[in-house]
Structure formats: C-alpha cells, structure tokens
Amino acid sequence: MPDRILPWASVVGVLALFDVLPRIGLLPRDHFPPISESLGTLGEQLGEASFWEAVGNTLQGWALGLGIAAALAIPIGIVIGSSGLLYRAMRGLIEFLRPIPSVALIPLAILIYGTGLQSKVFLAAFASFWQLLVATLYGVQDVDPVASDTARSFGFSRVQRLFRVTLPSAVPYIATGLRIASAVSLILTVTAELVIGSAGLGRSINVARSGGNEELMYALIISTGVLGVLLNGIFVRAERRVLHWHPSQRPGEVGA
Amino acid sequence: MRRSRRRLLATGLELAVPILVLVVWGLASAGSDTYYFPPLTEILSTFADTWLFERVGSDVVPSLVRMGLGFGIAVVVAISAGLLLGLSRRSRRAAAPIVEFLRAIPPPALLPFAILVIGVGDSMKVFIIAFVCVWPILLNTIDGVTGVDPTLRETTRVYGIDGRDRLLRVMLPAASPQIFAGMRTSLSLALILMVISEMVASTNGIGYFVLQSQRTFAIPEMWSGILLLGILGYTLNGAFVLIERRVLRWHRGARASALG
Numbered sequence: 001m002p003d004r005i006l007p008w009a010s011v012v013g014v015l016a017l018f019d020v021l022p023r024i025g026l027l028p029r030d031h032f033p034p035i036s037e038s039l040g041t042l043g044e045q046l047g048e049a050s051f052w053e054a055v056g057n058t059l060q061g062w063a064l065g066l067g068i069a070a071a072l073a074i075p076i077g078i079v080i081g082s083s084g085l086l087y088r089a090m091r092g093l094i095e096f097l098r099p100i101p102s103v104a105l106i107p108l109a110i111l112i113y114g115t116g117l118q119s120k121v122f123l124a125a126f127a128s129f130w131q132l133l134v135a136t137l138y139g140v141q142d143v144d145p146v147a148s149d150t151a152r153s154f155g156f157s158r159v160q161r162l163f164r165v166t167l168p169s170a171v172p173y174i175a176t177g178l179r180i181a182s183a184v185s186l187i188l189t190v191t192a193e194l195v196i197g198s199a200g201l202g203r204s205i206n207v208a209r210s211g212g213n214e215e216l217m218y219a220l221i222i223s224t225g226v227l228g229v230l231l232n233g234i235f236v237r238a239e240r241r242v243l244h245w246h247p248s249q250r251p252g253e254v255g256a
Numbered sequence: 257m258r259r260s261r262r263r264l265l266a267t268g269l270e271l272a273v274p275i276l277v278l279v280v281w282g283l284a285s286a287g288s289d290t291y292y293f294p295p296l297t298e299i300l301s302t303f304a305d306t307w308l309f310e311r312v313g314s315d316v317v318p319s320l321v322r323m324g325l326g327f328g329i330a331v332v333v334a335i336s337a338g339l340l341l342g343l344s345r346r347s348r349r350a351a352a353p354i355v356e357f358l359r360a361i362p363p364p365a366l367l368p369f370a371i372l373v374i375g376v377g378d379s380m381k382v383f384i385i386a387f388v389c390v391w392p393i394l395l396n397t398i399d400g401v402t403g404v405d406p407t408l409r410e411t412t413r414v415y416g417i418d419g420r421d422r423l424l425r426v427m428l429p430a431a432s433p434q435i436f437a438g439m440r441t442s443l444s445l446a447l448i449l450m451v452i453s454e455m456v457a458s459t460n461g462i463g464y465f466v467l468q469s470q471r472t473f474a475i476p477e478m479w480s481g482i483l484l485l486g487i488l489g490y491t492l493n494g495a496f497v498l499i500e501r502r503v504l505r506w507h508r509g510a511r512a513s514a515l516g
Contacts, residue, residue, distance in 0.1 A: 010350040089269035099493040103451045104485035107470030190362040209368035228360030
C-alpha cells in the first residue's frame with residue numbers, strides 16, 4: 001500500500017469497524033450505535049439552530065477565557081521575566097499555584113459567579129493563565145545574552161531592548177504557550193458545561209446521554225473533537241505565518 | 257560581595273513572598289463575615305478536623321487509588337504503543353489521524369460516553385483517567401524514539417543488537433527523557449480528571465466532597481477541600497520531579513560531560 005493513502009485507509013478501517021461490530025452484535029448496540037448512524041445525526045445537527053447555538057456558547061467561553069488569560073499572563077510574564085530579582089521573588093509562589101488543579105475551583109466559581117458564562121470564563125482563564133505565564137517566562141529568559149548585551153552596549157534603552165530583542169525571541173515560546181492554552185481553555189469550558197451545566201456542547205452531550213439519545217451523544221462528542229482539531233490547526237497555521245522567520249518553522253527541522 | 261548579597265536577597269525573597277501572601281490572606285480574612293470567604297484560621301482548623309485523618313480512608317484513599325491505577329495503565333499502554341509506533345514509519349502514518357482526533361476531544365466530553373458504556377463505578381473513573389493520560393505519553397514516546405541519535409541507531413545495528421535488547425536497552429533509555437516529560441503532563445491531567453469524574457458521578461472521593469460541600473453550603477469544608485487538592489497537586493508534581501531526577505541522573509551526567 002502506498003504511504004500516501006495509509007492515513008485514509010486507517011480512518012476508513014476504524015469507521016468500518018465501529019459500523020460493522022454493533023450491527024453483527026459484537027458491540028452492544030444500545031451503547032454503540034453504528035457509527036454511520038451517529039455521523040448521520042451529526043449531519044442533521046449541522047442544520048439545527050440549537051446545535052450552532054451550543055457551538056457558539058462553547059466558543060464564546062473558550063475565546064473569552066483564552067483572551068483574558070493572554071491579556072494578563074503575557075504582560076505579567078514579560079515584567080516578571082525581565083527582572084532577575086522579581087523573578088526569584090515570584091518563583092516560589094508561581095511554582096506553588098501552578099500545579100493546583102483548576103477544576104478544584106469549580107465549587108468556588110459556582111458560589112461567586114453562578115452557573116452561567118462567567119463561571120466558565122473564570123475557570124478557562126484561570127487554567128490558561130498558568131500555561132501562558134510559564135511559557136512567557138521561559139521565553140523572556142531564553143533571550144540570547146550576547147544579543148541583549150550587544151543592544152545594551154549600542155545604547156538601546158530598556159524599552160527599546162524589550163521590543164527589539166526580548167519580545168522577538170520570546171514570541172515562539174508565547175506562540176506555543178497560546179496553542180496549549182487554547183486547548184486548555186476548551187477543556188475547561190467543556191468541563192464547566194458538563195459539571196456546572198452552563199449552556200454549550202458539554203451540557204448538550206450530558207443531556208443527550210441522560211435522554212437516552214446515543215446517536216446524538218456520539219455526534220456531539222465527535223463535533224467537540226472536530227472543534228479541537230480545527231482550533232489547534234488554526235494556531236499551528238498562525239504560528240507558521242507569524243514565525244516564518246524562526247528556525248523552528250523551517251522545513252526539514254524539528255518544529256515545536 | 258555584592259553578588260552574594262544579591263543572591264541571598266533573591267533566595268530570601270523566594271521564601272518570603274509565599275509566606276507573605278499567606279499572612280496577608282490570614283490578616284485580610286481575619287474578621288471576615290463574608291459568607292463565601294471565611295477567615296483563613298477557620299479554613300485551617302476545618303482542614304485539620306476534616307482531613308487529619310478522618311476522611312483519609314473514606315475519600316482520599318479511593319481518589320488516589322483511582323488516579324494511580326488510571327495513570328499506571330496509561331503509562332504501560334502508552335509506552336508500549338509508543339515504542340511500536342516509533343519504530344515503524346508506516347504504522348505511525350496510519351495511526352496519525354486517529355491519534356490526532358482522539359487527542360483533540362476535550363477529555364470531559366468523553367465522561368458521558370464512559371458513564372453510558374461502563375457505568376458510574378470505579379472502573380469508569382479509572383478508564384477515563386487512563387484514556388486521557390495516554391496521549392501525552394504516547395506522543396512523547398514516539399517523538400523520543402524517532403529522535404534517537406542516528407549514530408546510536410546505526411551503532412546498534414552494526415553490533416547486531418536487535419529484538420528485545422534493542423527495544424529495552426537502547427530505544428527505551430534513549431527516549432526516556434521525553435517519556436518523562438510526557439508522564440509529567442499526564443500526571444497533572446490524571447489529577448484533573450480524577451476530580452472531574454468524582455464531581456460528575458461518585459459517592460466518595462475528594463472531588464465529590466468539594467462539590468457536595470459547596471452544594472450544602474459548608475463553605476469552610478469546601479475551602480479545605482480546595483486547599484487539599486492544591487497541596488496534592490504540588491506534592492505530586494514535586495515527588496515526580498524528584499523521581500525523574502533520580503531515574504534520569506545518567507542522562508544529565510551524559511549531557512554535562514558531552515558539553516564539556
């Protein structure tokens with residue numbers, strides 16, 4: 001089999017497997033409806049306003065969470081990262097706060113923000129914040145000291161050095177951080193919808209399950225996967241565009 | 257002299273800032289009569305009453321067992337699959353779209369699926385934790401194996417080392433720094449999924465306790481649970497870093513000597 005069609009062959013194979021196994025009774029049909037039926041339901045859903053509303057709600061939580069996290073984490077990361085003393089002072093605190101699982105704050109979010117959009121955004125922003133902060137810190141500290149010293153001896157001011165030397169070399173790190181934070185933000189948004197019951201795909205999946213509509217449940221799970229792939233793809237593409245000058249994006253080298 | 261004083265100041269600050277934050281939290285909340293933000297002292301005394309050690313057997317141990325099992329299964333499955341996929345370019349190509357898709361599904365979206373198929377018991381939680389933890393380890397193992405130094409690869413071939421020895425004595429150790437990086441990501445995922453799965457469907461566990469406390473408006477209990485989860489996250493991460501350092505000591509040594 002030629003290499004090029006291998007990925008397609010395996011996709012078709014897996015789909016066929018999950019279509020045939022339930023039909024011949026090897027997988028319990030009430031738990032695993034044939035995949036073609038779920039995909040059919042997904043097709044029908046694409047024409048439903050309620051589906052797009054759920055997608056919109058999820059995307060809204062994702063975008064606001066990621067946006068707030070970026071607006072806070074990147075500037076804070078740059079400020080902390082550019083000063084050795086400040087970095088050391090904050091390091092212990094960051095290392096302590098970062099591993100706290102963001103989902104532990106779900107009850108607190110419900111108390112303070114209720115069960116709507118705000119809770120969702122708070123959780124998504126909190127979780128993405130740490131990803132981005134750490135990425136920015138790494139980036140700022142990875143500045144080539146020779147470049148930095150050269151700029152200094154040429155009389156660049158602190159602000160000029162920030163924009164001409166520090167930021168450009170931190171951008172690849174921030175871009176990777178953004179891509180990971182985007183995935184984290186989506187995860188927390190769906191979690192909030194599922195656990196708290198804010199409107200969106202997560203809640204719809206749960207409703208479909210408790211309503212005994214398996215085809216719809218699978219259709220919605222597949223659509224969250226598609227959403228994840230699409231968002232990731234957008235970030236990979238944007239990274240390639242913005243960072244076309246950076247070695248990590250050149251063909252033939254191991255990219256991030 | 258100035259340098260060492262500066263370093264002393266930095267270390268001092270690193271220790272002082274977290275303590276300062278705690279003190280400020282304690283002072284600011286001291287006379288607090290806001291219902292949702294009880295005084296820190298009250299949270300701490302509730303913490304001692306609840307978690308030392310009354311609920312350890314009923315909630316903490318079940319939680320940790322689920323998490324440990326799920327994580328352990330993921331490690332075994334992901335490293336074996338990763339080694340196999342890493343060695344064969346064609347199987348890697350064939351698996352790529354499926355891995356990419358499954359990995360992109362936000363893990364909590366799979367919870368209803370797991371509840372439907374497995375039920376609400378412990379095995380559902382172990383399954384969902386394992387399922388989610390597999391991907392970072394799998395991808396890192398594949399990266400680690402495909403990134404093995406070509407010289408090492410060819411030396412292995414020239415010396416006729418193949419089969420089991422090649423896999424376990426050359427590929428696995430060479431890929432282990434990457435595998436550990438993946439395991440660390442997965443460990444924090446395991447904790448998160450443990451909490452979520454217990455919040456959605458459970459009758460015990462730390463996640464269940466925290467959400468239940470909020471629902472019954474036992475606010476200090478809720479805070480004590482959040483605090484416990486924070487401490488757990490921090491401790492697990494710290495313990496993992498220690499183990500990683502121990503296991504990969506040879507790697508650091510080898511790199512340091514190569515760099516001169």
